Each structure stands twice: as structure tokens, then as C-alpha cells.
Amino acid sequence: MTMQRDPGTIDWQQQPIRIASDVKVWPVRETGEPIYRIEIPATHQFFRVGLPEYTFLSALDGHRTIAQACGLVTARMGRAAPSSSQCESIARWLIDHQLAHFADAPSPRRERSDEASPTNAKQPKSIWSRWNPFWIKMPIPGASSLLQQLSRGLGFVFSTPMLFMGVLIIAAALFGLSSRWSEFLAGASSIFDPSNWAWLLFTAIGLKLVHELGHAIACHRSGGSVREAGLVWVLMTPLAYVDVSSCWRLPSRWSRIGVAAAGMFVEGLVASLAIAGWLLCEDEMIRWWCHHVILTAGLSTILFNANVLMRFDGYFMLSDLIDVPNLATEANQSVRQLTRRWFLGDASWTSSHTGWRRSAVFVYGVAAFAWRVLVCVSLAIAASTMFGGAGVVLSILGIWMWWGKPFVTWLDSMRSLWDTQPLQVCRGVMLGAIAMAMFGWMLVAMPVPSSVRVPVVVQYDPDSVIRAGAEGFLTELLVNEGDGVQAGDLLAKIENRELRQRIAELEIAQKQNDIRLRKAIESREESERLILLDNRQAVLEKLTTLRKQSDQLHILASQTGRVIADDLRSKLNTYIGEGDVLMIVAAETDKEVLAVINQAQVDDVRRQIGQPVRLVAPGRQTFWAELDQLQPRASDRVPNASLAATHGGPLAVRVEDASNDESSNDDRLGETTIDTMRLLQPHFRGVLKLPEDEARRLPAGLRLEAHFGWHQAPIAKRLNVWFQNAMAEASQATR
Numbered sequence: 201m202t203m204q205r206d207p208g209t210i211d212w213q214q215q216p217i218r219i220a221s222d223v224k225v226w227p228v229r230e231t232g233e234p235i236y237r238i239e240i241p242a243t244h245q246f247f248r249v250g251l252p253e254y255t256f257l258s259a260l261d262g263h264r265t266i267a268q269a270c271g272l273v274t275a276r277m278g279r280a281a282p283s284s285s286q287c288e289s290i291a292r293w294l295i296d297h298q299l300a301h302f303a304d305a306p307s308p309r310r311e312r313s314d315e316a317s318p319t320n321a322k323q324p325k326s327i328w329s330r331w332n333p334f335w336i337k338m339p340i341p342g343a344s345s346l347l348q349q350l351s352r353g354l355g356f357v358f359s360t361p362m363l364f365m366g367v368l369i370i371a372a373a374l375f376g377l378s379s380r381w382s383e384f385l386a387g388a389s390s391i392f393d394p395s396n397w398a399w400l401l402f403t404a405i406g407l408k409l410v411h412e413l414g415h416a417i418a419c420h421r422s423g424g425s426v427r428e429a430g431l432v433w434v435l436m437t438p439l440a441y442v443d444v445s446s447c448w449r450l451p452s453r454w455s456r457i458g459v460a461a462a463g464m465f466v467e468g469l470v471a472s473l474a475i476a477g478w479l480l481c482e483d484e485m486i487r488w489w490c491h492h493v494i495l496t497a498g499l500s501t502i503l504f505n506a507n508v509l510m511r512f513d514g515y516f517m518l519s520d521l522i523d524v525p526n527l528a529t530e531a532n533q534s535v536r537q538l539t540r541r542w543f544l545g546d547a548s549w550t551s552s553h554t555g556w557r558r559s560a561v562f563v564y565g566v567a568a569f570a571w572r573v574l575v576c577v578s579l580a581i582a583a584s585t586m587f588g589g590a591g592v593v594l595s596i597l598g599i600w601m602w603w604g605k606p607f608v609t610w611l612d613s614m615r616s617l618w619d620t621q622p623l624q625v626c627r628g629v630m631l632g633a634i635a636m637a638m639f640g641w642m643l644v645a646m647p648v649p650s651s652v653r654v655p656v657v658v659q660y661d662p663d664s665v666i667r668a669g670a671e672g673f674l675t676e677l678l679v680n681e682g683d684g685v686q687a688g689d690l691l692a693k694i695e696n697r698e699l700r701q702r703i704a705e706l707e708i709a710q711k712q713n714d715i716r717l718r719k720a721i722e723s724r725e726e727s728e729r730l731i732l733l734d735n736r737q738a739v740l741e742k743l744t745t746l747r748k749q750s751d752q753l754h755i756l757a758s759q760t761g762r763v764i765a766d767d768l769r770s771k772l773n774t775y776i777g778e779g780d781v782l783m784i785v786a787a788e789t790d791k792e793v794l795a796v797i798n799q800a801q802v803d804d805v806r807r808q809i810g811q812p813v814r815l816v817a818p819g820r821q822t823f824w825a826e827l828d829q830l831q832p833r834a835s836d837r838v839p840n841a842s843l844a845a846t847h848g849g850p851l852a853v854r855v856e857d858a859s860n861d862e863s864s865n866d867d868r869l870g871e872t873t874i875d876t877m878r879l880l881q882p883h884f885r886g887v888l889k890l891p892e893d894e895a896r897r898l899p900a901g902l903r904l905e906a907h908f909g910w911h912q913a914p915i916a917k918r919l920n921v922w923f924q925n926a927m928a929e930a931s932q933a934t935r
Contacts, residue, residue: 531562652801681765683762853880
């Protein structure tokens, strides 16, 4: 039985060491320099060393001592060789990571481990660190062998012809989706509807299975293998994963990038098929499901897989592209060194990179840290909003799991540093407290300005709208579109025989009543006279009302201007309801701007009443108007159809059956579909007056964006309000 040696009691320089027989080493080039990668196949652990370290470990044959191997390396490399102390450190590192063993000891016993370091077998993670509610990893036994069998039959998916065809399919699908982008966005808020979460969950599981299958197929096709596969739960949302760390064996970085991009490619193909279904299928259920597939695939790709700040596909692709294999580790080390310089006054700075890579690694570290903070805060706000009090507890627990270990490590390092440099610790604690206080104030209390932008549309003045004052058939049109008219000109005639018949009957009834009244006066029948007088007054009132309606059968111009209408002649000989829009008679200056204001913006907009407001057209051309009035109550009615998402506008709406509703008096353009639309959230309306020169430049129906100054609110409040509004819109969309 071989005794376990105590590393602190042996003379390392006189010990012969042998590299473990199952260790594999192969050369690669990184940043133009030779690098050697080391793998322990049994545990799928990977390491990398430079040329001096490799030269030293290649001299460890089990017969030479460390001192002899160091002398041999010095003879070979001269000044580039590692020193005696460095060789001893390398030997210790080899023993600690079970890459080598003492010559008189057996080879290390390999045990399959999920961790990157063999020391984890001695210090297993606690259940609290394993079950972080923000990140729970669950391997599935036997999944790797199943994926290997599937990869044999599906390897053709990543052949060159299939890759070329897939890129064309994805490009065509994106082009088709862009043509109906507004309609797609109108339903995107459904992702926040709790009633859809179960479907989104199943869709996400299916997509991630396909995504990770793509990684597995590409890995096997490139000559690698899948170590394990399973699920990672991020805030109780399952994301499938496969361990394709064997790609480190691939000599070409482009092959590794291909494996990293394979999942997004396959998921893009599935999303492309869903886009085709959403564009071409008429069945609402299929279109609804396809919309969810597109939405889930797009969000997961943007937020997770293609995000270089998280250790998913995009990260590994970036790491290979810039030739920095341990990008996250080196970036974190770079940030820690800068933190020590700022807070502790430690001026030492070591980096294995030079030139632009050194700056890129540091920038990546700062960006990744900021992203982790943003994700942590966002998930905490989402959990608190979705699950109430339980979400608050879950958020606190998750934040501790995520940041607790680094915090404890920092405390240990400060405790050790206190023994030698107490002034540095005091400086670090003081500056750190100030920095944390400033960060908390910036997040919770510091107002961050943002431009208050409101969708607006140019329309003709409401007084210029010509409506039918009475119902009937439009029998005569005396003007055409574009004709100039004067105030009082006759524009059209409406025929209502029933109205004229009722007037004639009332006139006869009036005459009969007058005859009877004269007889009652002659006969001096006072009671009958009083009754007939009342009847006469009632008939006169009815006649007056009906004659006014009869006068409305002749449509007159209310002001001087030009006739504006869409397909005016199509209304001839059709039935016209009272209040229906026939045309608009307006001059070029008879225009106003209608603003539809979100409830969260109304206070900021109200302060701008009487002030000039900047209007920005789609081509970034600027116009000016003055906010004249703001309605005191919000409404879910769509004031102008061109602002609705179904008509290419920015406002999300839902469509309902409003066949029995009265016609909307706010429909400036006379569109019949406006009564079937409702805003997902009530909005306020504002009216902006245009100067004459601006009114001539702006055509009616043009959508613009009005800038009403700046809104001041802290970041945490903005995130909370945004999430609550998204949840409210989703619930309204399903009513």
C-alpha cells in the first residue's frame, strides 16, 4: 500500500515525477504563439501551458528528478527556460491537478466529476451552492449516448450544401417577417400574459432540445464527443445544455466556432419554418403557435445564446475569434487587478496579453460584470412582481447564492491582508463603502433623464369634417375630390322619403288641429281650446325638429377649402347614416396634430401645455407645434386608425366585435374598422396646434414622434414600471 505524501515535508527538487499515462497533450497556436493543451479524457478536464512549461513536463519521464529536468530544459532553452523555483511550482501544479504522479506512486485514480478541478472531490459543493434558484443544473443520465446515436443519422444537416440552403431559408424568412413587422410586434406582448406561460414553457423546452441537438451533431461531425447533457433552470425556466468541451481537441478554431454556432443555426431553421407558417397559414391557432415559436426563438437567441457576456454560444465564438481561450477568467482577473489598484492601492498589474487584446479583455470584464448586475436586478424585480412576497424571498436567496461566495472570498482575502497591511484594508473598506453607497443611490434614487416621446399623427381640424346631418340615400354629388368650394356651397343631396312623409303628415295634422281650435274658440269651449293649444305646440316642435333634419339633407360646405375624400363617388346611391363622414373641406392650413399619450407620460406632457413641442418625421426632419390642450380622462378608443399597430402604427391594440356600438366621432378619416379596435391600455389625447407654415409642409395622415422634454426616474423604478406595464398589457390583450 502506497502512503500518501505530505507535500510540505518532501524535497521537491530531488523527486522524480512521471506524467500520468492517460494524459493527452497536443499543440495549437494562440495569438501567433505555440500553446499546448492538456486533457484528462476520463474526466474531460482541459488545461493549457506555454512552450517553457511543456518543455519541462516533457522531460519528466519518471527517472529524472525535478532538478535534473530543470537543468535539461535550461540547456535546451537558455534564458527562456523557467527558473528552479518555477519548475518546482509547475511540478506542484501537475501533482495537484492529477496530471502527474511521483515515480514510486501509482497513476491517479480517475473519477468522473462535473467540476473543472479535481480538488472538488475533496471539497464537494454544498446543497445551497448547487441549488441556486437563479441557476439549477440537472444532468440527464444516458443522454450523451442517445445524442451520439442521433448524430450518426443527422450529420448531413451540417454538410456544405445543407448549410448554404439553411442560410438562404433563414434570410428569406427574415425578409418575409420584416414586411409584416408591425403586425408581429403587436402580438409580442403576449409573452407577459400568465395564461401563455405554460405554452411558452413547452415551446422553450422543445426549441432548446433542438438547439442543443444541433451542438451535439456538429460536435460529433467535427470529431468531438458529448460528455453529458441535461437541463439548466434559470429562474424556473428550463434551458437544455450539452457539454461539448471536447471541442478543445479540435485544432481549427473555425471548427470550434462552427460547433458553437450550430445550435443557433438549427434553431434559426425552426424559427424560419414558424415564420413561414405564420405568414402563409390562415388557421388562427397555428398562427398563434408559430408566433410563440418565433418569439421564443428570437428572445432566447438574443438574450442568451448570441450574448457574448454570458457563457453560452456567443461567448465561446468571441473567445475563439479574438484568440483568448480563457476570456471570462482573464477578464475577471483584469477587473480584480484594477479594483485592487483603485481600492487597495496595489500598483501591480500582470497580463498575459499585450496590445489590443489586453484592452479588449479588460473591456469585456467590465461589460460582463455590468451585465451580471443588470441580470441580477432584473430577475429580482421580475420575481418580486410575478410571485409577490415569495418572489422577494426568492430574489434575496438568489442574490446571495450568486454573490455570496465572492463576498465571502473577499472577506477572507481582507482578513489575510489585515495581518500585513491594515492600512490598505481600511482604505479598501472605506472606498468600497462609498462606491456601494453611490451605486445603490444611482440604482434606486438617482434620476436618470430620458426623452418623453409620444406617437402623433397629423389630421385635419375636426370642424373641417363634413358629416351627414340626417340619414338617407345619397342621391346627388355636386363636387368631386380636389374641387375648391366656398362656405355655404351645396355639396351633396340626401333623399329620405320617410322623413318628408312624416313632415307632410305633421303639416296636415297641424292644419286639422287649427280648424278644430277655431271651432273651440267660436263655441267658447275653454277646456277643449287649452287641449288643442297644447297639441298645436307639440306638433310645431316636432315639425321644427323634422324640418331641421330635412334641411340637413342638403349638405353645405362649412368653410372655404378643398374637397378631400377617398373614393367619394363610391358613396353615391348608398345609404348614409346620421353622423357618417362624407368628406373633408379644408384649406392647407386647417390641420392639427393628435397625440396619444401613455398614462406614465401624462404628467410630463401636461407640463408642456402652451410650450413649443418638437416633432420628428421618419426621415429625421424636424417640425414644431404648440401643445394646446390635454383631455382630462384616458380612453381605450383608438382616435386614429393610422396609429394602430394593425395599420403600421406604434400602438398595440386588440380587435373586438363592436358591431352594435355607435359610430366613433373621433374617426377623422372615416375608417369603419376603428370601432372594432381598443388600446391595450387607456391613453390620454392631446391636441397640438400647427403654425401656418408648418401646416403647409405636413401632409394629413403623416405619423410623427413628438418630444415632450425629459422624464426623470431612477433605473430600478423604470425596470419595475416597465415590467408591470408589460404584464398589464398582456392581461388586457387576452380579454
